[in-house]
Amino acid sequence: MGTRECGSPIAMSRPSVGEAGLTGDWRNSRPVMDAAKCLAAKSGKVTCQLCWAYCPDACITQGAGPAIDLTYCKGCGICAEECPAGAIAMVPEAEHGTCEIDAAAEVAR
Numbered sequence: 001m002g003t004r005e006c007g008s009p010i011a012m013s014r015p016s017v018g019e020a021g022l023t024g025d026w027r028n029s030r031p032v033m034d035a036a037k038c039l040a041a042k043s044g045k046v047t048c049q050l051c052w053a054y055c056p057d058a059c060i061t062q063g064a065g066p067a068i069d070l071t072y073c074k075g076c077g078i079c080a081e082e083c084p085a086g087a088i089a090m091v092p093e094a095e096h097g098t099c100e101i102d103a104a105a106e107v108a109r
């Protein structure tokens with residue numbers, strides 16, 4: 001339940017940071033890309049891009065060396081599974097300590 005500016009209740013809730021899709025503190029692993037193995041990065045051209053195509057949250061940007069936006073990554077590992085070059089590894093969050101992006105999202109809530 002939400003509230004309009006005039007104070008009247010409305011049935012729909014307003015989107016907040018969490019509901020907008022930001023990864024919270026629940027992701028247990030993150031994708032780490034090795035540019036030395038990435039076909040696009042090695043060729044310097046926008047080739048392959050399978051990680052971009054398969055990411056269900058559209059948090060990988062196309063490029064000659066795609067970039068992963070961890071703000072929205074849920075750690076599903078699909079990109080790592082689909083990468084034909086084995087350039088993406090899923091690494092447990094515990095090995096990274098506190099995720100700075102996630103911490104910033106928590107402050108914004």
Ligand code: SF4
Nearest residue numbers: 038039048049051083
């Ligand atoms: S799927 Fe793998 S090789 Fe292809 S662009 Fe993505 S990281 Fe590079």
Ligand code: SF4
Nearest residue numbers: 055073074076077079
């Ligand atoms: S782990 Fe899943 S959500 Fe994160 S970048 Fe890879 S495919 Fe996208």
